[in-house]
Amino acid sequence: MQVQRVAVLGGGSWGTTIAAVMTRNVEVTLWARNADTVEEINTRHTNLGYLPDATLPEKLVATTDIGAAVGSADVVVMAIPSQHFRSVLRTVKEHIHAWVPVISLTKGLELDTRMRMTQVIEQELPGHPFGVLTGPNLAREIMAGYAAASVIAMDDEVIVRELQEVFGSGLFRVYTNDDVIGCELGGVLKNIIAIAAGMGDGQGAGDNTRAAIITRGLAEITRLGVAMGGRPETFAGLAGMGDLIATCTSGQSRNRHVGMELARGRDMEEIVAEMRMVAEGAKSAPAVMALAKEYGVEMPIASDVFRVLRGDATASRAFRGLLRVEAGAESEP
Ligand code: 13P
Numbered sequence: 001m002q003v004q005r006v007a008v009l010g011g012g013s014w015g016t017t018i019a020a021v022m023t024r025n026v027e028v029t030l031w032a033r034n035a036d037t038v039e040e041i042n043t044r045h046t047n048l049g050y051l052p053d054a055t056l057p058e059k060l061v062a063t064t065d066i067g068a069a070v071g072s073a074d075v076v077v078m079a080i081p082s083q084h085f086r087s088v089l090r091t092v093k094e095h096i097h098a099w100v101p102v103i104s105l106t107k108g109l110e111l112d113t114r115m116r117m118t119q120v121i122e123q124e125l126p127g128h129p130f131g132v133l134t135g136p137n138l139a140r141e142i143m144a145g146y147a148a149a150s151v152i153a154m155d156d157e158v159i160v161r162e163l164q165e166v167f168g169s170g171l172f173r174v175y176t177n178d179d180v181i182g183c184e185l186g187g188v189l190k191n192i193i194a195i196a197a198g199m200g201d202g203q204g205a206g207d208n209t210r211a212a213i214i215t216r217g218l219a220e221i222t223r224l225g226v227a228m229g230g231r232p233e234t235f236a237g238l239a240g241m242g243d244l245i246a247t248c249t250s251g252q253s254r255n256r257h258v259g260m261e262l263a264r265g266r267d268m269e270e271i272v273a274e275m276r277m278v279a280e281g282a283k284s285a286p287a288v289m290a291l292a293k294e295y296g297v298e299m300p301i302a303s304d305v306f307r308v309l310r311g312d313a314t315a316s317r318a319f320r321g322l323l324r325v326e327a328g329a330e331s332e333p
Contacts, residue, residue, distance in 0.1 A: 082108025182230025191281025198259020
């Protein structure tokens with residue numbers, strides 16, 4: 001496989017950023033639904049609604065025509081929110097060439113089916129190699145050119161090495177991993193813990209509290225992730241601990257922002273209404289809780305966050321219990 005052209009679907013902050021980074025290596029077409037966004041990228045080389053400070057490469061071409069983007073692509077990259085992922089893939093199916101790999105950038109689960117995004121790809125596009133790119137990758141920092149590392153996870157050893165070269169460049173360093181389940185779940189599950197960290201920070205708790213939430217959160221993530229088939233060491237790596245630290249500590253995180261707003265006593269409807277972007281942790285929380293139950297895994301921090309998201313508890317009340325030990329287990333891990 002010689003990759004020359006890539007289609008990135010989704011003109012939000014991360015889709016635009018990864019598309020911009022990849023123009024250093026290959027021809028990239030970015031598909032966005034919004035015609036104004038497409039026009040802005042093509043004529044002014046900006047996407048100010050999502051990346052306020054960035055100038056995009058002139059080589060980056062955007063389109064509202066998904067068929068044109070996908071029909072000429074050697075690789076399709078999905079930067080689409082989890083709850084729209086399947087419907088966009090169904091359109092992709094009409095245009096994609098056989099054997100073209102499909103890579104997910106999305107850190108969420110499908111609510112109805114509780115599926116990971118690569119499972120959705122496998123179901124909708126059988127026969128296509130699939131994978132996930134994930135890690136501590138706050139879009140604006142990468143767009144600004146700061147050093148960052150990411151992981152591409154696929155089953156196919158040969159294709160993953162080729163895609164490592166397609167995605168990585170300069171200070172954006174891409175590692176490979178064959179634990180697709182673990183890498184993908186690391187990205188999904190850290191979002192809920194980041195909401196908890198935001199709830200703490202929003203109430204003025206200190207660094208000790210945040211460190212405890214991150215550490216005990218990692219224990220929860222690892223328990224469920226391993227029960228679902230991920231490898232323990234994946235959760236100690238970039239896709240697990242790395243992304244958890246970035247998201248729980250960054251002022252740019254949407255999930256942490258949701259937690260901070262909940263801590264101010266606001267309800268979810270209000271918070272979501274004024275956010276232009278999706279906080280995947282809030283969307284995926286019911287699916288995560290259902291999976292924890294199905295696999296018999298205790299997730300006390302995630303459960304408390306879920307109660308607050310549902311409106312069954314206030315952030316300040318939940319926060320007092322956030323660090324309680326799991327039933328009967330007073331020792332680490
Ligand atoms: P948020 O979705 O919370 O902004 O997190 C971004 C992210 O996943 C960085 O790796």
